[in-house]
Amino acid sequence: MKRLPLSVIVLLAVLTLVLAAAALAPWIAPHDPLRQSLLLRLRPPGSADVRRGLFVLGTDDLGRDLLSRILFGARASFAVAVLSVAVSLSVGVTLGLLAGWFRSWTAMVIMRLVDTVLSVPAILLAVLTVAVIGPGFLDLVLVLGLTRWPRYTRVAYAATLQVAAMPYIQASQMAGAGTGRILRRHILPNIAGPLTVVATGEFGLMILFEAGLSFLGLGIQPPAPSWGSILSAGRQYVERAWWLTVFPGIGLFAVVVCVNLLGDALRDRLD
Numbered sequence: 001m002k003r004l005p006l007s008v009i010v011l012l013a014v015l016t017l018v019l020a021a022a023a024l025a026p027w028i029a030p031h032d033p034l035r036q037s038l039l040l041r042l043r044p045p046g047s048a049d050v051r052r053g054l055f056v057l058g059t060d061d062l063g064r065d066l067l068s069r070i071l072f073g074a075r076a077s078f079a080v081a082v083l084s085v086a087v088s089l090s091v092g093v094t095l096g097l098l099a100g101w102f103r104s105w106t107a108m109v110i111m112r113l114v115d116t117v118l119s120v121p122a123i124l125l126a127v128l129t130v131a132v133i134g135p136g137f138l139d140l141v142l143v144l145g146l147t148r149w150p151r152y153t154r155v156a157y158a159a160t161l162q163v164a165a166m167p168y169i170q171a172s173q174m175a176g177a178g179t180g181r182i183l184r185r186h187i188l189p190n191i192a193g194p195l196t197v198v199a200t201g202e203f204g205l206m207i208l209f210e211a212g213l214s215f216l217g218l219g220i221q222p223p224a225p226s227w228g229s230i231l232s233a234g235r236q237y238v239e240r241a242w243w244l245t246v247f248p249g250i251g252l253f254a255v256v257v258c259v260n261l262l263g264d265a266l267r268d269r270l271d
Helices: 006-023 066-102 104-118 122-133 137-147 149-164 167-174 179-190 192-215 227-237 243-270
Strands: 047-049 053-055
Touching (some): 066 104, 104 149, 137 192, 149 192, 179 192, 192 243
Antiparallel strands (some): 047 053
């Protein structure tokens, strides 16, 4: 097996570091992300307080530690991204397998449904749905998951059509293997490669969608921290408190870029 390029190793290291920091946020965050103090509001990075200690990245408009809120915001963003990708992957792959295996009218119905959903911009569909059912963590996961499944369905459908024509699939049918066993044991493992590439790209997109919805007030609700809500609150103080938008913006940018570049590297490697 070929060794991973240095650039991929660096990207993996950065992404792993950010994921570890988000997972360990309750233990490594220097302050309570929800603790307010108007006497400490809009303190610049490196400020210190006798009672509460050092604020590495400064404080927000309510005197809350920005570093702690960014760490907990990453935790929320990653949780939403992972769960929404899991939902969309499960729904999309299941429908794609069924369409590619049974074909005929089943494929026609499923693929026309895919075309219908894809005709509406995903972010617009997510905004409209969240606005109707209301914001919240679980609602956000379901909305994002159920608006992004068509991409998986298309990939799974095309890959299933190719694999289903292989001789070993016909041999399995002649040996008496049922449809469920063939789909689970023979087809799904052989289409996992392209689906993994799609899921990697979708992970970064889900982080952006979550941040965008939270920025609009339709995602993670205050006072719970989220990168999008931190950016939304900080936009009012861009001129006098630049750190409120710069640091969460850098975190969001770095994670999404790393995920997208890793997705490209993974695609090239699998090809």
